[in-house]
Amino acid sequence: MPFPRPCVPEILGASQLVVELGARRGLLRHRAGVRAVDGVEISIAEGETFGIVGESGCGKTTLARTLLGLQRESAGEVRLEGRVVSGLDPRAARRARDAIQYVHQDPGAALDPWWRVGATLAEGLAIHGVGDRAEQQARIAGMLRAVGLDAALADRYPHELSGGQQRRIGLARILLLRPKVVILDEPTAGLDLSVQAAVLRLLRDLRAQFGLTYVFISHDLSVVRRVCDRVAVMYLGRVVEEGSAATLFAEPRHPYTRALIAAAPHLDGRESGPSLPGDPPSLRAVPPGCRFHPRCAHAAPSCATSEPVREVAAADHAVACLRWRVLA
Ligand SMILES: Nc1ncnc2c1ncn2[C@@H]1O[C@H](COP(=O)(O)OP(=O)(O)OP(=O)(O)O)[C@@H](O)[C@H]1O
Ligand SMILES: [Mg+2]
Secondary structure (H helix, E strand, O other), X not given: OOOOOOOOOEEEEXXXXXXXXXXXXXXXXXXXXXXXXXXXXXXXXXXXXXXXXXXXXXXXXXXXXXXXXXXXXXXXEEEEOOEEOXXXXXXXXXXXXXOEEEEOOOHHHHOOOOOOHHHHHHHHHHHOOOOOHHHHHHHHHHHHHHOOOOHHHHHOOHHHOOHHHHHHHHHHHHHOOOOOXXXXXXXXXXXXXXXXXXXXXXXXXXXXXXXXXEEEEOOOHHHHHXXXXXXXXXXXXXXXXXXXXXXXXXXXXXXXXXXXXXXXXXXXXXXXXXXXXXXXXXXXXXXXXXXXXXXXXXXXXXHHOOOOOOEEEEOOEEEOOOOHHHHO
């Protein structure tokens, strides 16, 4: 049940989204898949920065790839600018969603090591029908300046760039395609704090300059708190809590969100807090009832048998926990 926000229209949304990965049907051996995304509801408003957080393997990148149309949904609906864009064959799905672009988790992986940066940028433009070489060069030079790079960098190879420069090139590459929604997968991972701050400032400026909506996937809760308007917390393929960043960090309701916040370094100047309890979860053995119950310090017997549903905890704040009222 996404939140109704009458003043700001939804630009990207999903309902009951399910994505199964890795299922194999052989003659002799049949391997069941895993549900990396399992009934996700999200509604992202135009112009906002929407954060997605959760431990490694909880399905963040799979959700991103599905929103993009690179991964086919097994069930459910994806909406873009008021149109249903799910249920299409792969090529049509990607074409219907070319207003969404993705900045790869590994910035180097998105760049061809054998191509000069300028050639990689020009290729994207050519695919989108900008064939005139002079116009390509002008647009590329302008975009390199917009992401804070010298136009001369177009002549370099990816290995001749720093991690921060590679990220800026990754941004330039997709912004040339004039997206409305940009999915940023771990945009600050592996950067030292000063480069991280510069990348975040750049993202803020580009959002304003190009009128972008961001989906911001990150492990780093201190960054998410600083830059996101709203945040969804994922656990084993599900969104377990969602709300405005201010509310979610001030009054987290789900024990998982609380544990994540408690474990996060830098939130209050500490190097790191207590690590999350229990074993990291596996999609191959999803617990019955509430998926988090084996690791939850507040679990009651009912948590092992009943599945929580999303409940509204406050305006623009929802939580899927059987015990949130008791724990509030
Ligand atoms: N092709 C695949 N076949 C089977 N399982 C897969 C496949 N791709 C990913 N998975 C599994 O799906 C789950 C979700 O992976 P995903 O990459 O979406 O997680 P993530 O939240 O982005 O993690 P990270 O924070 O490490 O990037 C993981 O358990 C992963 O092992
Ligand atoms: Mg990922």
